[in-house]
Amino acid sequence: MCMVIFAPLFAIFAFATCGGYSGQLRVSVDCVNKTDSNLSIAVNFAYPFRLYQTYFDVPVCDGKTRERLFLIGDYSSSAEFFVTVAVFAFLYSLLATVVYIFFQNKYRENNRGPLIDFIVTVIFSFMWLVSSSAWAKGLSDVKVATDPDEVLLLISACKVQANKCKSVHGPIWSGLNTSVVFGFLNFVLWAGNIWFVFKETGWHKSSQRYPPDSSEKRHSGFTQQPYNQGSCEQGNFNQSGGFGTQGDLGQQVTYGQVYDYATHGSTSLANQM
Ligand SMILES: *[C@@H]1O[C@H](CO)[C@@H](O)[C@H](O)[C@H]1NC(C)=O
Numbered sequence: 267m268c269m270v271i272f273a274p275l276f277a278i279f280a281f282a283t284c285g286g287y288s289g290q291l292r293v294s295v296d297c298v299n300k301t302d303s304n305l306s307i308a309v310n311f312a313y314p315f316r317l318y319q320t321y322f323d324v325p326v327c328d329g330k331t332r333e334r335l336f337l338i339g340d341y342s343s344s345a346e347f348f349v350t351v352a353v354f355a356f357l358y359s360l361l362a363t364v365v366y367i368f369f370q371n372k373y374r375e376n377n378r379g380p381l382i383d384f385i386v387t388v389i390f391s392f393m394w395l396v397s398s399s400a401w402a403k404g405l406s407d408v409k410v411a412t413d414p415d416e417v418l419l420l421i422s423a424c425k426v427q428a429n430k431c432k433s434v435h436g437p438i439w440s441g442l443n444t445s446v447v448f449g450f451l452n453f454v455l456w457a458g459n460i461w462f463v464f465k466e467t468g469w470h471k472s473s474q475r476y477p478p479d480s481s482e483k484r485h486s487g488f489t490q491q492p493y494n495q496g497s498c499e500q501g502n503f504n505q506s507g508g509f510g511t512q513g514d515l516g517q518q519v520t521y522g523q524v525y526d527y528a529t530h531g532s533t534s535l536a537n538q539m
Pocket residue numbers: 298299329
């Protein structure tokens with residue numbers, strides 16, 4: 267249930283921070299002949315980072331002529347791949363929310379819902395990992411290509427010693443750094459959810475049919491605890507009935523309450539609609 271709440275939100279953060287980005291860097295070219303100088307040359311770029319299409323005009327310091335320069339590189343493939351995965355993950359998790367809340371019975375019918383959910387969750391986990399890694403690499407290349415000191419190397423006037431070229435400011439990266447962090451957070455969220463969706467499929471039950479002896483039961487209770495602590499999937503967890511009966515774990519109760527709250531919240535939402 268928690269997955270249902272956080273997955274769409276995290277996906278939005280991922281594609282909004284990346285897809286909505288626009289950055290600016292500024293350099294100054296101070297010519298020997300001051301009238302030619304431009305001390306505030308702005309270079310604007312944005313998602314999807316086809317930098318070779320980004321141009322800016324700089325003085326050549328030879329009178330009135332200016333030259334048009336282009337940044338170098340095309341990082342659109344990794345950026346667009348990342349945003350596409352995030353958008354589809356958002357749409358799927360919204361769809362899953364609707365199915366969980368309104369079509370609970372249909373979802374469990376023939377075990378088809380859990381099965382599809384499991385496969386799709388595995389695929390999305392993998393896609394989050396691949397796209398986040400690719401985008402992390404793409405972003406580090408974008409940072410190099412838009413470094414003001416790198417941009418100064420493109421300006422012919424700056425190759426003449428007498429002209430003074432300086433970087434004024436570089437782009438602000440916090441938005442894009444956030445998008446990479448959210449990409450990997452999404453991977454953790456989806457990969458962690460694989461276990462809980464797997465439990466929904468009921469496959470694990472066939473391997474747990476042995477009559478459990480009490481010490482083993484206790485042991486398994488402890489080994490499962492990290493999942494309880496580390497994950498917000500307690501809702502699914504209790505729902506599947508796996509450990510709901512082990513009331514001796516205080517934490518279990520707390521998470522159960524959180525789940526009840528979430529369910530109640532969903533129900534009242536449903537009622538409002
Ligand atoms: C500066 O510009 C003027 C006219 O535009 C030119 O006569 C002069 O030679 C230039 N000086 C230098 C150092 O380039």
